[in-house]
Amino acid sequence: MDEVTFKSDTVLSDVHLYTPNHRHLMVRLNGMGQPVFLSQFKLLWNRDSRTDSGAEGDGRGALLAKETPPSGPGSARPPPGSGHSDATSQVGLGTRLDEDGDLDVERRPPTASDPEPAGPPRDKVHPTILTQEEEDPLADGARESSPWDIVRIEHTMATPLEDVGKQVWRGALLLADYILFQRDLFQGRTVLELGAGTGLASIIAATVARTVYCTDVGADLLAMCQRNIALNGHLTAAGGGVVKVKELDWLRDDLCTDPEVPFSWSQEDVSDLYSHTTILLAAEVFYDDDLTDALFKTLSRLAHKLQNACTAILSVEKRLNFTLRHLDVTCEAYDHFRSWLRRLEGLADGRLRFAVERVEASFPQLLVYERIQQLELWKIFVEPVM
Numbered sequence: 303m304d305e306v307t308f309k310s311d312t313v314l315s316d317v318h319l320y321t322p323n324h325r326h327l328m329v330r331l332n333g334m335g336q337p338v339f340l341s342q343f344k345l346l347w348n349r350d351s352r353t354d355s356g357a358e359g360d361g362r363g364a365l366l367a368k369e370t371p372p373s374g375p376g377s378a379r380p381p382p383g384s385g386h387s388d389a390t391s392q393v394g395l396g397t398r399l400d401e402d403g404d405l406d407v408e409r410r411p412p413t414a415s416d417p418e419p420a421g422p423p424r425d426k427v428h429p430t431i432l433t434q435e436e437e438d439p440l441a442d443g444a445r446e447s448s449p450w451d452i453v454r455i456e457h458t459m460a461t462p463l464e465d466v467g468k469q470v471w472r473g474a475l476l477l478a479d480y481i482l483f484q485r486d487l488f489q490g491r492t493v494l495e496l497g498a499g500t501g502l503a504s505i506i507a508a509t510v511a512r513t514v515y516c517t518d519v520g521a522d523l524l525a526m527c528q529r530n531i532a533l534n535g536h537l538t539a540a541g542g543g544v545v546k547v548k549e550l551d552w553l554r555d556d557l558c559t560d561p562e563v564p565f566s567w568s569q570e571d572v573s574d575l576y577s578h579t580t581i582l583l584a585a586e587v588f589y590d591d592d593l594t595d596a597l598f599k600t601l602s603r604l605a606h607k608l609q610n611a612c613t614a615i616l617s618v619e620k621r622l623n624f625t626l627r628h629l630d631v632t633c634e635a636y637d638h639f640r641s642w643l644r645r646l647e648g649l650a651d652g653r654l655r656f657a658v659e660r661v662e663a664s665f666p667q668l669l670v671y672e673r674i675q676q677l678e679l680w681k682i683f684v685e686p687v688m
Contacts, residue, residue, distance in 0.1 A: 314460040315469040317671070329456065333522040334465070336458045341470065343453045343502075344670040345482065453478075454533045456526055457500045466589075467499040467523050473586030474499060475671040477617040478506040480661070480679055482668040485510045492578035494604070496550065496597060497587035501527035505534045507583065508543030515575060517550035524549060524565045546571060552596035555603065580610050585617035588639040598642045605654055605684045614682040615661075621676065646682060657683040 329340045458468040481488055481503065488507055494515045495504045504516035504527070516527050524547050531538070531545045538545060549558055549565040557567045557575075567575075582601065588594045601614055620636045646656040661679035 312460050313463050313466050313469075315466075315471050317470050317472055317475070332458070332468075332526065336461060336465070336468070338456050338458060338526070340454060340456050343455065343475070345451045345453060346668045346670065347451060347482070450536070453502065453505060453537065455500050455502055455530055456533065465523075467497065467518055467520070468526060470500055470502065471586040471619070472671065472674065472677055473617040473619050474502045475669060476663065476673065476677045476679060477503045477583060477585040477615065479667060479669040479671070479673070480615070480617075480665065481506045481510075483665045488581065491580050492574065493581045493583060494575065494579050495583040495585075496552070496600065497584055498527060499523070499586070501530045501545070501547070503583055503585055504545055505531060505538065507581075508538040508545045509541045511541075511543050511581075513574065513578070514543060514545045515550075515571070515579075516545050516547045519549055519551050521564050550600075552593070552600040576607050577609050579604075579608055580612050582612060582614040583616075584614070586619060588616075588618045589621070589635050591635065591638045594635070594638055594642060598646070601682070602646075602649075608684075611683075611685045614684065616680045616682070618678050618680070619674075619676050620678060643680065643682070653687060655685050655687050657685075659683070 327340050328337050330338050332338050455470060457470045458465065461468055488510045491511045492513045492515075493504075493507045493511045494517065495507070496517060498504050498516045498518050501516050504514045508514045508531075516531070518524055518527065528547045531547065547565055548567055548571065549563070551558075557572055559567050559569065559572065561568075582604065584597060584601075587597055605612060605614075618636065618639055620633055622633055643658045647658050649656055659681045661681055663673065663677055663679055667673055
């Protein structure tokens, strides 16, 4: 691959651009002819305490961090006083101008005594397309050697808008991080994820949940989910969780039960879904108003069919865009998402009551990623009207 070309409709997740990782390796081409990469995401937990956790305690005994996680945006920058110079510290240097007349500041070259920065500078882009993986990541030897603090995810890096589910997005990482923090909330539960994408959050949920229904649309994307679940079987098997990959189309009122269709639902799975599901998940699926409408209508439709009260946990990144219509920087997709939350709070259909609560993203970080201020978590509590 000598040159990477981005078309006008190409969408690129920046998760990997700012996370240099020598394990971002191309492993194959998917059914659409797109390069598929294998990436690793580090979990900050202890293996022994993880396998011993369960009903005892508060369910978070497994989360003994082996290192101090980054605390938020910009955590990779060197701290003040670390010896890294800036333009205001160049005392004694003569004033120099470049050929355009701009101030030309001479930077002090790094010395051996300078401490290593905690991570890559946020303003530098690190290429991640390195080489092709030689061994099959699903081989028995590869599975047995998989570390207990690593999640391995196959994904694409740049796709048309309709295939963005094949990329890894920060909202999915935040949702997975919250699941790690609130393991007691998911202990032994039945969970449904809508628009699961690569399946990252479903995999993390299955480390403690009883059953996780990992759903999306498109045979190629669902096959990627299935492969990622197999890649991380060592994580889910210890907790006894089962991940079932199913197709769930938000534009349809019913579930596909045709056995001839890949990833369709059996009658047993449909019954289990409606009888036992108490948690619904969705991450980074609010970038298009029509999809947001379909998602919330699906949430409402499912809530009316579930036999138990449920909690929906939604993760969203507030994206700023300059629009010609407003001639200003706006967050139209996010604003539309928030309008739906307000609509649910005011909904009174006589059967269900919806309560909305924002979750402060100040909990300890138990997954290595960049937690920026634009990431938000919301909970929707759905209860029958007494």
